[in-house]
Amino acid sequence: NAGVTQTPKFQVLKTGQSMTLQCAQDMNHEYMSWYRQDPGMGLRLIHYSVGAGITDQGEVPNGYNVSRSTTEDFPLRLLSAAPSQTSVYFCASSYTWGPYEQYFGPGTRLTVT
C-alpha cells in the first residue's frame, strides 16, 4: 500500500491564482481530512469528510473548498490564493469517524507571493 499520497510536494502561487492540492489514499478509509501547519500555530483542521459525498468544515475553512466524489480522493481547492495561505498542508485518513489511528501524507509546501 502507498498509504496517503499528496501532490504536488512544492508549489508557488501568485496572489489571486487558484489551484488544487491532491490527496489520495489506498486503504479504503472512510474518514479524510486536511490540516495546515504554521509556525507557532501548530496543526489546524481545515475540512474533513466522513465518506464519499459528505464534507464539513474544520477550524480554519475560509478560502478553501473540498469535495469527495470517491472514497480514495479528497482534493483541497484554493479559490483565490492569499499570502496568508502560505503554509504546509497535510492530508490524513483513518478507517472511519471516531477513535481510530490517523495516517498522514508527506505534505505540500505552498508559498503564495
Place this chain on the structure above:
Amino acid sequence: KQEVTQIPAALSVPEGENLVLNCSFTDSAIYNLQWFRQDPGKGLTSLLLIQSSQREQTSGRLNASLDKSSGRSTLYIAASQPGDSATYLCAVTHNQGGKLIFGQGTELSVKP
C-alpha cells in the same frame, strides 16, 4: 474548548539518556491520544495510539502513558539515539468526532 500543551518546547540530551516528553489536555472527554514524530520538512509518522480506556502502550524503546482523569500523557524514550532527533507531537481525538487537536510539539535533539 479542548487545548493541548506540550512541555518542554525543546529538549537536548546526550545519546543514551532515557527521557520523558509531556503532553497535557484540558478536556478529558477524549476517544484516544496519539503520539507522532515529524522529521524536518517531512510528514507525520504515527508512533503510538492509546485508547481512552487504556493506561499505556509500548513499541520498542517507546512507552506512552495516559492518565485521562488528570489530563496528562507522557512519552518515554529509552536509551535515546541521534536518530531519535525530531519533533514529537501529541494529539487528542475528542469523543464528539474524529478531529485531532494537536499540541505545539517538543523538538528533541539527541547529541552523539
